Amino acid sequence: MFRLMRERPQDEPEVEWLYDTCFAPGRTALSSYRLREGVDPVAELCLMARDEFDAVVAAIRYWPVRVGEAGTPALLLGPVAVHHTRQGEGLAATLIGTTLETAAELGWTRVALVGDEPYYRRFGFTRALGEGLVMPPPTNPARVLGRELAPGGWDGVSGEVRGWTE
Ligand SMILES: CC(C)(COP(=O)(O)OP(=O)(O)OC[C@H]1O[C@@H](n2cnc3c(N)ncnc32)[C@H](O)[C@@H]1OP(=O)(O)O)[C@@H](O)C(=O)NCCC(=O)NCCS
Numbered sequence: 001m002f003r004l005m006r007e008r009p010q011d012e013p014e015v016e017w018l019y020d021t022c023f024a025p026g027r028t029a030l031s032s033y034r035l036r037e038g039v040d041p042v043a044e045l046c047l048m049a050r051d052e053f054d055a056v057v058a059a060i061r062y063w064p065v066r067v068g069e070a071g072t073p074a075l076l077l078g079p080v081a082v083h084h085t086r087q088g089e090g091l092a093a094t095l096i097g098t099t100l101e102t103a104a105e106l107g108w109t110r111v112a113l114v115g116d117e118p119y120y121r122r123f124g125f126t127r128a129l130g131e132g133l134v135m136p137p138p139t140n141p142a143r144v145l146g147r148e149l150a151p152g153g154w155d156g157v158s159g160e161v162r163g164w165t166e
Pocket of ligand 1: 022023080081082083086087088089090091092093094114115116118119
């Protein structure tokens, strides 16, 4: 049994603990974290799941970013993580599917992420839509993926991906 809920400020230590547990040490040194520095995540899209013992077992966050010289707004999906004892139960799929729907309802039209294409393609993310995006170095370009939330969402949008306030 899982309860999905929005992450609240008081949940932050538990969510950070989950991310520390699920990712390799030094995760915050990853280049994508530079896009998040000093910027609040999109609160409506930060979801977590608590299990029957009230433990946080899955979480997802999104940040707003800007793309190209025009500074076109886009969403950056991630981090998303599921505790290793709960993987393979569809929790990440639920978090990703639910939040992508909410993002579209909120009027966002494009999402990018840095991740494994073999996993994210089931949610409609493609390398083709991420091809024109330049993430902060060092980022493996093959891991930069994009997804439209509205038809043509990425049309004509390309270039350097920057933090929201840069
Ligand atoms: C990736 C992650 C979020 C998936 O969570 P989950 O709740 O187990 O995912 P789901 O149950 O929705 O999907 C499980 C399926 O995804 C597959 N999968 C998981 N990671 C994958 C990857 N990197 N590449 C390809 N497939 C992957 C599983 O093999 C499984 O396949 P199946 O449905 O054919 O059995 C989780 O494994 C995790 O937290 N990993 C560590 C942190 C991480 O890497 N986060 C993603 C950063 S890009």
